[in-house]
Amino acid sequence: MxxxxxxxxxxxxxxxxxxxxxxxxxxxxxxxxxxxxxxxxxxxxxxxxxxxxxxxxxxxxxxxxxxxxxxxxxxxxxxxxxxxxxxxxxxxxxxxxxxxxxxxxxxxxxxxxxxxxxxxxxxxxxxxxxxxxxxxxxxxSLPSATASSRLSQREAEVIALYVGGDTINDIAEKLQRSKQTISTQKINAMRKLGIETDADLFKYAIELGLTQTPLKE
Structure with missing residues (x-):
């Protein structure tokens, strides 16, 4: 055996x-x-x-x-x-x-x-x-990016889903967390990445090849 x-x-x-x-x-x-x-x-x-x-x-x-x-x-x-x-x-x-x-x-x-x-x-x-x-x-085609490695497990998870097209409500339901928790984790992740707006977050994601989603207007 x-x-x-x-x-x-x-x-x-x-x-x-x-x-x-x-x-x-x-x-x-x-x-x-x-x-x-x-x-x-x-x-x-x-x-x-x-x-x-x-x-x-x-x-x-x-x-x-x-x-x-x-x-x-x-x-x-x-x-x-x-x-x-x-x-x-x-x-x-x-x-x-x-x-x-x-x-x-x-x-x-x-x-x-x-x-x-x-x-x-x-x-x-x-x-x-x-x-x-x-x-x-x-x-x-996975890029090497040191910034994203500073994110906590949950922050990286939220950002991955968000740049993939999920809304805060979608992510909260999918991960069984509150909307407030998801929003806070997204904000903290953006702060660590030095990103201030959703538009910049999507630009960052597209530059790294993380999403095919078009930029939000």
């Missing part, structure tokens, strides 16, 4: 979770240790079962340990040896950069075929990174 790669699954969508499970069960080198639907269940699983690789959804609200970058940061501290493969439907370069700086080992887009999970597991298990095709394509 020591030759198996022990893998945990975390996704709040039953159909997607079942698809991941089916893919894992077809990989002879993998032993699935359990599947969960939120961060509360995930931590309970990881605290009781040895695990080499975690395959987790990015947006997985409802658990006491949060989701997204908040959960990733928590996992990195609590289980420093754990390899993390993150599944996401988001395609914002700012967000991908933040994920990489917080110790994510592989990023797979939900728009790509689930078969890439096999290669991702093999890669992260030997200490390499892996990106599914649409993420890899994005990474080729």
């Amino acid at each position: 020591d030759n198996f790669i022990r893998v945990a699954v975390a996704d709040d969508h039953p159909v997607i979770r079942m698809g991941i499970e089916a893919t894992l069960d077809d990989i002879s080198s993998v032993r699935r240790i359990g599947s969960v639907a939120d961060s509360t269940q995930l931590i309970a699983l990881l605290d009781t079962q040895p695990c080499d690789v975690l395959v987790t959804d990015y947006a997985m609200p409802g658990g006491e340990h949060g989701d997204g970058l908040e959960l990733v940061a928590f996992l990195r501290v609590r289980y420093p040896q754990l390899r993390i493969i993150l599944l996401t439907s988001m395609d914002k370069a700012v967000l991908i950069r933040s994920l990489l700086t917080h110790g994510i080992n592989a990023v797979l887009s939900k728009t790509d075929d689930i078969s890439h999970l096999r290669a991702a597991i093999q890669a992260v298990h030997i200490g390499r990174r892996y990106f599914s095709p649409s993420i890899a394509s994005m990474m080729k």
Whole structure:
């Protein structure tokens, strides 16, 4: 059994979770240790079962340990040896950069075929990174920008969604935070970036290739 790669699954969508499970069960080198639907269940699983690789959804609200970058940061501290493969439907370069700086080992887009999970597991298990095709394509043009690295996890998350076209209300609903909190995080992020207006924020994003959204009038 020591030759198996022990893998945990975390996704709040039953159909997607079942698809991941089916893919894992077809990989002879993998032993699935359990599947969960939120961060509360995930931590309970990881605290009781040895695990080499975690395959987790990015947006997985409802658990006491949060989701997204908040959960990733928590996992990195609590289980420093754990390899993390993150599944996401988001395609914002700012967000991908933040994920990489917080110790994510592989990023797979939900728009790509689930078969890439096999290669991702093999890669992260030997200490390499892996990106599914649409993420890899994005990474080729990902600019290096030191300013955005000064943002907190939550600030980067808010800016990524905002420059992608979401409103403050949209982001608050998506991340399950109050509108006031989202607005404050956006303002703090803009201050750190030295940006005073939304128009300048979108110009900054376009210059870095972070969004294809036209400038707001």
